[in-house]
Amino acid sequence: xxxxxxxxxxxxxxxxxxxxxxxxxxxxxxxxxxxxxxxxxxxxxxxxxxxxxxxxxxxxxxxxxxxxxxxxxxxxxxxxxxxxxxxxxxxxxxxxxxxxxxxxxxxxxxxx
Amino acid sequence: xxxxxxxxxxxxxxxxxxxxxxxxxxxxxxxxxxxxxxxxxxxxxxxxxxxxxxxxxxxxxxxxxxxxxxxxxxxxxxxxxxxxxxxxxxxxxx
Numbered sequence: 001x002x003x004x005x006x007x008x009x010x011x012x013x014x015x016x017x018x019x020x021x022x023x024x025x026x027x028x029x030x031x032x033x034x035x036x037x038x039x040x041x042x043x044x045x046x047x048x049x050x051x052x053x054x055x056x057x058x059x060x061x062x063x064x065x066x067x068x069x070x071x072x073x074x075x076x077x078x079x080x081x082x083x084x085x086x087x088x089x090x091x092x093x094x095x096x097x098x099x100x101x102x103x104x105x106x107x108x109x110x111x112x
Numbered sequence: 113x114x115x116x117x118x119x120x121x122x123x124x125x126x127x128x129x130x131x132x133x134x135x136x137x138x139x140x141x142x143x144x145x146x147x148x149x150x151x152x153x154x155x156x157x158x159x160x161x162x163x164x165x166x167x168x169x170x171x172x173x174x175x176x177x178x179x180x181x182x183x184x185x186x187x188x189x190x191x192x193x194x195x196x197x198x199x200x201x202x203x204x205x206x
Contacts, residue, residue, distance in 0.1 A: 010148040010155040015141050023136045029129065033122065033137050038160045040121050044113040046201040051113045056142045057190070061202065083203050086161075088192030095189065097150035098165060102188050 012038075045086055057090040115142075149190055159197040166191045 012034050019030035041051050041059065051059040062085050069080035090098075113121075115138065122134040145155055145163070155163040165188040173184040200206060 008153065010145065010153055012157055015144060018140055018144050019137050022140050023133055025129070025133065025137070029126070033126070033134075034141065036122055036125055037118075037138065037141055038157055040118055040125075041113075042160060042198050042201060044118075045198065048204070049113055051118070053115050053118070053142060055115075056146055057192075059192075082205050084205060086192075086194045086198060086202050088163075088190075090190040094146050094149070097146055098188055098190060101150045101152070 048084075053091075055091055055093050057088055057094055060087050060089065061085070062087055152188075157195070159195055161195040161198055162193050164191050164193070165189065 012031075015034045016027070016030040019025045019033055020027055023030070025033060044051050045059055045061065048061060050061055053059075064083055064085060066082045067080050069078050070076065071078055119135045119138050122138065123129070123131050126134065148155055149163050149165065152165060154165075168187050168189055170186040171184050173182050174180070175182055194202070
């Protein structure tokens, strides 16, 4: 099943359409709620607090030390500065959903 | 922050909505994201990031208990790439 107008990519507009259809928010509220959903996650991560969404996955923070890098064009050595990055770990449930869907489809292909 | 804390924050942010609406909204969004991704549809959220599937080719693995070799079939695994705004806001060193 595909949602909204874009079929290959799920976007904020598609999610807002769903909140309109399934939750009964009006268009304005639906758009704001989707924006607020990602904004709250972003703010939590910006404050250094990991986000755990059971059944979906966890967004964690990793502090990476400075390491040597290289400009691939010139070959010049430039240090890559220490930084904090976000990592996402899909839940077992989400990984399972991805694998199940793929397994069904590859079976169908091999039967043809 | 957990899912229930996220729901509480959204409920506080929209006092005009019924409390159950924020909960249903969070569940609806997460279900749709999980469903899309599992069906191979990528997710792109401007300012937040994108979710894709990465291919893992089949490989010979080993049962860590018995030591016997087993073939691990090819599969797809979810992958998240943080968007520019999220990356910049999170990086305390920048």
